[in-house]
Amino acid sequence: MTTSETTTGAHEALTYTELREQLWRALLDCDETHAVALVRFAVGEGTAGRAAAAERVLLELIAPVQERVGIEWAADRITVAQEHAATAINERCISAVADAAAPALAGPARGRVTVACVDGEWHALPARLVAEVLRLRGWGVDYLGAQVPTEHLIAHLHQRTSDAVLLSSSIPSHLPTAHAAISACQATGIPVMAGGAAFGPQGRYAHRMRAAWAPDAVGAHTLLEQGLDRPAVDAARLPDLDLPHLTDQEYTLVRQGKRQLVKQTLADIEDAFPPMRSYSELQRERTAEDIDHIVTSLITALYVDDAELFTTFVAWTAGILGARGVPARSLLPALDSLLHQLNDFPRATGILAEARGALTVPGPGQPA
Ligand code: B12
8 A cells, every 4th residue: 555545545444443553554664654644544634523533543543552662662572763763653643633633723722731741751752642632622732841850840830821730751760750840830839730650550649749640631631621729839848748658768768879789789690690690791781770770660669658669660570571581580689689788678678578479480390
């Protein structure tokens, strides 16, 4: 099929399942022209219902195909380069949908919101989807994109009128930064809604940080329509006001000792996992990165006081390693080393022990 067939109606009878498959193929072929033609086709020509059609394309075509990109990368069936290319094309597709729907958007805005990713967060695509859906539903949106330093976000809020700040984060390790950003935004008197995978099942961490939370873009619209409570203009609050367990200092001390923890863990696993001795320089670097991520995740779990955050991360790491031929049991020496090093920290050892127990280790003779 050629690209011109795409635009001349050859897809008229396509179901959403077929459209998703075609978009997926176009992403794998790095065929941006075809992908853009496909989403434009799916939005359709007529003005009536175009905003609703555009929303459906964003949430039921582009979003699930983007999630598939993650699944295929995690399973080692596509490369990092393919994942980057696919994401770049999907970003272009979102712009194309927004352009195609623009003529259907009229009338005064319902209100204005600012949508931003927390500092350090590169996953801008989820936030962009939220921003575009809100625009389609009549909101004025200041979309600030990826990794917005909190002080610049606050400066923006002082310059522009916003009814709410919508903060996005996909990676849990950004939760301490997200918490500081939530508190700083609220101190300006503007309500905050958080969203994205980082905030946990049913937004449990957003709630603990006193932010509103919605699972997705449509949920964000519903909450905005209901109206968010305006916080008092005040000084940004200290984290332990929301998270009293932080007064035990475990989070602060383990975070301060992170470099040494990573270094010692690497030394310990080299002793306990003999295949590591023949690792190449690149393999060693990757292992150091993995340990760094594990320690960072433990520190985040201490911050929100939730062992499940760490257990989920360890299981995810085991899955990623497993798909690349590295057995899950290779993580055990790292967890044991951390357990030993953090012997004096009861919350940390509790979290580590829970993750260790949850890590399924095949018995002798079973494939790892
Ligand atoms: C694309 C991608 C990237 C791109 C991002 C580019 C971009 N412009 O966005 C790049 C290459 C930069 C990247 C980098 C990394 N990534 Co990445 N990435 C992804 C991927 C494949 C897709 C993300 C996405 O767009 N999802 C699609 C949207 C639709 O999903 P969504 O998040 O659920 O969004 C909806 C809701 O959450 C909600 N929502 C989102 N934000 C908000 C905000 C508000 C206010 C509200 C109300 C709702 C809301 O609404 C959205 C729309 O309905 C995911 C896999 C996945 N399944 O998501 C991994 C993924 C998120 N990445 C992952 C990882 C590990 C990383 C890296 C650490 C990799 C590395 N070793 O460097 C880095 C971290 C970078 C950083 N510091 O942030 C892991 C995270 C695992 C974990 N639990 O920690 C994932 C899950 C991959 C995987 N399959 O395992 N990544």
